[in-house]
Amino acid sequence: MIKLIATDMDGTWLTDAKTYDVDLFLREFKIMQERDIKFVVSSGNQYENLITRFPEVADQIYFVAENGALVAKGKQVIHTDSLSDNDLATIVQITRQYDEKAIASGLLSAYVLDSTSPEYIEELRKYYYKITPVADFANLDDQIFKVTFDVAEAKMPQMLAELKRNYPNLGFVSGSAGSIDMSTKGMNKAVGLQYLSKKLGINFREMVAFGDSGNDVGMLKYVGRSYATGTALPSAKNAADRIIGSSNDSAVQKEIWRLLN
Template identity: 25%
Template sequence: MRWKLLALDLDGTLLDQNGDVSEENAASVREAHASGTHVVLVSGRHHIRIMPILDRLGIHVPIISTNGCEIWSASGRLLDRRVLPWKDVETVHLLAFQHHVHYRAYCAEGVFDSEQRNHLAQMDYSWLKVLLKSGDDSSLSVAYERLLATGRLELTVYGSLGEPRQIDVQPKGTGKADALSKLCRMLDIRREEVVAIGDDRNDIGMLRFAGLGIAMANAPEDVRAAADEIAPHYLDSGVGRTIARLMRSATA
């Protein structure tokens, strides 16, 4: 492949509806890796929940986790971490309480839900990202507006601003694109040499950053509009088929 780095989102992209990797996807990823192409898994997941996927693929590659808040080397060494300042953690915690919004909080120490005792009141944790969710669209909309007004946070809305399904809250200036850019500098790879494949709104920046941004056929319209190409549906092993096509083109 003339492409030097392949950045792959997980849920709705590389993984099927059961969170597994199809054999076609796995084979193509392994073939790209064996060819000398850098493969990077890029996900909103906590890095601990990404490790079993590496075991399934049978390769050791870098990981960008929690929407770009952490970068891990292929050997499992932490290369970069961005954390939420404590005052912003307090703000998110207060808003969740005031507006009856549930959250899933990601920190270096693990992942905690609002129903658990270990929650955002724990000052000694290194908080990375908070996923806000509620069955009440108006509560999430109010929380979004108040968080946006701080000017200190990176927010990703899933659904629409008027009817959000959930919101990712993370440190300002973080995201998959930012982390991918950092990793490219570490590896001395130009953005023009990057292929990125994803399916959701947290992938938009990454798709635009890459020399070739590819959205899955199952992606929302605005995500597909941000891409250069569209891959087959994730349930049809779209990632594997796309990688195979790119490799054929490189050797034609």
């Protein structure tokens, strides 16, 4: 019996144009409400960004944001797990060692260096609702959950392996084919789902999840039934029980409709 459905956003639920079939979702959500099935948006993205995607029902769904470090019910944050001072200091040093664009994700805002171009900041608004330029990532007056490198797809796998090798006490995952998330070791979306499991009294076997990237692997392995999109990274496909179609064809929503009916 399904009691919770969790889905990643980019590359999974959202099309390349950052849209989804709202009418189909609202029909599905009505059924989920009638059967007391919890709907969870589980993403590496900023919570403030995610909540804008579901204006009709945001108050009635759960959010596992920042790769599991923030959990919310509607507009109420109910759990956070930020980086320790030591881990954040190490990650700040890493951002200084590598010549890559970096974004720090916090509870109050996302942060970029004030040398960041306006064009790149505008591109980031697809994923971050609040963005604040700062002179340095050190001494940010916020709870910081992760820092993300935006890297070329061709160099991402090698750089990810290098970071894991050089900094074994931190957590590194591919947020997409061209990004690397740096966070607390062991932090992933499954941590957020584990919190909801205890809070809601839902066994992991009663959960279904959908994903496409390295930051979905923990979640896909944790739940009772998991799906990866056809365009997913190999790590996500290997972790999933089944491969479905593309987000551009609303494959996740179509599979949810099938599961509900």
